[in-house]
Amino acid sequence: MATTYRTCPISGLQFENHAEKLMRWNAVAGVLWLLVGGITALLVILTRWPAIKLLPADQFYTILTAHGIDMLILWILFFEMAVLYFASSTLLRCRLATPKVAWLGFWLMVVGGIMTNVAIYQGSSSVMFTSYVPMQAAPHFYLGIILVAVGALLGTAVFFGTLVVARKDKTYTGSLPLVVFGALTAAIIATFTILAGAGILVPTFFWSVGLIKEIDAQLYRMVWWGLGHSSQQINVAAHVSIWYLIAAVVLGAKPLSEKVSRGAFLLYILFLQLASAHHLLSDPGMSAEWKVLNTSYFMYFAVMASMIHGFTVPGAVEAAQRRKGFTNGLFEWLRKAPWGNPVFSGMFISLVSFGFLGGISGVVLGTEQINMLMHNTFYVPGHFHTTVVTGTTLAFMAITYLLVPVLFRREMMFPKLCQIQPYLFGISMSILGLVMMGAGTLGVSRRHWDMAFSGAPFQYEWPGAAYLMMGLTGIFGVIAVIGGGLWIFLVVWSLLFGKKLDGGKVSDKPTPIPANPIAQAASHSGSNEHVNVPGTVVLAGLLFVCFVLYYFVNWKYLSEVWLLS
Amino acid sequence: MSAILPPSERLWWKQPIAGVEWAWIAIAFVWGMIMFGMMLYWHIYGKQNLSNEVYKTKPEMFAAKAEKFIAENTIRTEKGLNGEEIPVAKIPPGGDGYLIARLWNWHPILELEAGKEVKIHLSSMDYNHGFSLQPVNINIQVIPGYEHVVKMTPIKAGTYAIVCNEYCGIGHHAMLGRIYVK
Incomplete structure (x- = not known):
């Protein structure tokens, strides 16, 4: 297929025509799902806020199911497709492989997403995101998710194909850029994830139409989490890549060590899937040996990988800033970082919140015995709102401030509001995660309509602190929804009414990435020169101390409950 | 670069x-x-480890064993919301007790002794349920088709609630059980 290449005058990035259109459509579809998911978020929050309790039980469970599907699958997957096309075609400056297949994937995802949502809003499929059998949803609930998964698999295949095109057309020399390598990690995990999803959802679909008689409830949980958790690992790989991308574009940061960062991505590929096991720690059907082996993600190699990125990303930022001359004291590099640029501030808040809140809580939650203190409590959504939301979603929001001018050729409107948005959303969502974890620590259940247990044969009164935490959840949840809504408003408004920007030179041929002559490499400031990063060492030390203290505090809690064996 | x-x-x-x-x-x-x-x-x-003792079962098989346990160990009954009788079954120290999870109650009420170990057999008659003992805060998944035998030793006398914390449909929020520790 004939195509053209446009070189963006702002960024110097080169966009191939087909890839550019696909990125735009996928990104816009993602934003629309985020809008739907955001409305459901508000309804969920206002129902779980004990003082308001907006919806009746049946509607609450319907809306909660929609919230999970629309946010965790649809918003994130559509955006990730755009990220994959960007990381392959744009960063490698080549044509996109088989754009028709990519469009087929896109429309399958659109149709599947709508189909599943129709099933949910018809009210017959309030089975939650996890749809544990033997609770049954309407057949088109499962079919829709299967179509989305097939569409995503096609998109992933196009990504792999595009890497081959780039290599064949020699649009770059040497190894893949680190960000592309990270995206490749995400795509490899995605392939595994989608196959696991097919492995469970296809039989479940047959079961829902009566072709299969029974699906073992424990087996379902095990295979389903091969989809459910691994899909979150795609997000981790994707948003870590975006952290590196933003640090590179905004500050010109280079990785401290290509070897270390790539090695950490490799650890994700090798070990992250096993993390799925930590959803089954309080289940009857698995042995303690199986749980220990798997939840330690084979001895925490994947945790180690995240800790490495947690060091190398701020380290790369610090090194870049120090090269620019911000060398005073431990933290001048951080104080004088571009905090007024939402691309950077969003990325840095994402990094800190994901590390300190999402990361630490996730590892503690994933400890075999400690899991019994938190399993299915409000702690769990508290944890993942600081991974998938302040981690992934905030990173996607941050990169969008860059993509609107570069990809959509529109100037962002209301720059002051753009500056505020990452703080408003990132901080309120982080506090939301914390108070949710607080409520969960006190035992409050997730996916529960009424903490007063109306209609129950007995009474149980939660401690006052639990009600306080749930009230705070309501307040900060509403602020977070406002922060997210502000982002949607800013993006949509800018796309519709923002000042049109020059698209840049269009050519029939791609301009390859210039090869890096050895002489240039040697003279290039900083390529071999070592820069110390003492500020990052202090930050990493702080993370480690928090991690260790919180980890052992939970063992202390555990030691005080009833004896179990 | x-x-x-x-x-x-x-x-x-x-x-x-x-x-x-x-x-x-x-x-x-x-x-x-x-x-x-x-x-x-x-x-x-450590003194808090989740038991590995699990058997494959069927709802009717588990219900039969539980009913037998209730018939032999009921020490009194309590009135439910609609006047129905809810049995209180005492698990003798060191003995076995059964707890049925079903839409939407925990059956029966159990009575234990502080400091005495008992084996509680957990299973579900229908969907997934969540055994969430409050205010102790121990949470265990209950899955249909699996009989999970958990050894528990209460450490303090009192009245405890079993909240269902795995979503199980429209009556999920009312699925509250009770354990007495004397």
Whole structure:
């Protein structure tokens, strides 16, 4: 297929025509799902806020199911497709492989997403995101998710194909850029994830139409989490890549060590899937040996990988800033970082919140015995709102401030509001995660309509602190929804009414990435020169101390409950 | 040069890693090993480990065993919301007790003695349920088709609630059970 290449005058990035259109459509579809998911978020929050309790039980469970599907699958997957096309075609400056297949994937995802949502809003499929059998949803609930998964698999295949095109057309020399390598990690995990999803959802679909008689409830949980958790690992790989991308574009940061960062991505590929096991720690059907082996993600190699990125990303930022001359004291590099640029501030808040809140809580939650203190409590959504939301979603929001001018050729409107948005959303969502974890620590259940247990044969009164935490959840949840809504408003408004920007030179041929002559490499400031990063060492030390203290505090809690064996 | 361009050194894997990065990798690795070791340590010396004793079962088989337990061990009954009688079954110290999870109640009420170990058999008659003992805060998944035998030793007398914390449909929020510890 004939195509053209446009070189963006702002960024110097080169966009191939087909890839550019696909990125735009996928990104816009993602934003629309985020809008739907955001409305459901508000309804969920206002129902779980004990003082308001907006919806009746049946509607609450319907809306909660929609919230999970629309946010965790649809918003994130559509955006990730755009990220994959960007990381392959744009960063490698080549044509996109088989754009028709990519469009087929896109429309399958659109149709599947709508189909599943129709099933949910018809009210017959309030089975939650996890749809544990033997609770049954309407057949088109499962079919829709299967179509989305097939569409995503096609998109992933196009990504792999595009890497081959780039290599064949020699649009770059040497190894893949680190960000592309990270995206490749995400795509490899995605392939595994989608196959696991097919492995469970296809039989479940047959079961829902009566072709299969029974699906073992424990087996379902095990295979389903091969989809459910691994899909979150795609997000981790994707948003870590975006952290590196933003640090590179905004500050010109280079990785401290290509070897270390790539090695950490490799650890994700090798070990992250096993993390799925930590959803089954309080289940009857698995042995303690199986749980220990798997939840330690084979001895925490994947945790180690995240800790490495947690060091190398701020380290790369610090090194870049120090090269620019911000060398005073431990933290001048951080104080004088571009905090007024939402691309950077969003990325840095994402990094800190994901590390300190999402990361630490996730590892503690994933400890075999400690899991019994938190399993299915409000702690769990508290944890993942600081991974998938302040981690992934905030990173996607941050990169969008860059993509609107570069990809959509529109100037962002209301720059002051753009500056505020990452703080408003990132901080309120982080506090939301914390108070949710607080409520969960006190035992409050997730996916529960009424903490007063109306209609129950007995009474149980939660401690006052639990009600306080749930009230705070309501307040900060509403602020977070406002922060997210502000982002949607800013993006949509800018796309519709923002000042049109020059698209840049269009050519029939791609301009390859210039090869890096050895002489240039040697003279290039900083390529071999070592820069110390003492500020990052202090930050990493702080993370480690928090991690260790919180980890052992939970063992202390555990030691005080009833004896179990 | 930058994370969005190919590595400036073609042989990037031969570049040395700075000492501080090595140190951080080593810390992360050792910490992972400590966390791994903690789980094993707790299995040997800890007093809170989830039982591995599990049997495949069928709802009717489990219900029959539970009804037999209730018939033999009921010490009194309590009135439910609609005047129905809810049996209170006492598990003798060291003995076996059964707890049925079903839409939408925990059956029966159990009575235990503080400091005395009992075996509680857990299973579901229908969907997944969540055994969430409050205010102690112990949470165990209950899955249909699996009989989970959990040894528990209450440490303090009192009245405890069993909240269902796995979503099980429209009556989920009213699925509250009770355990007395004397």
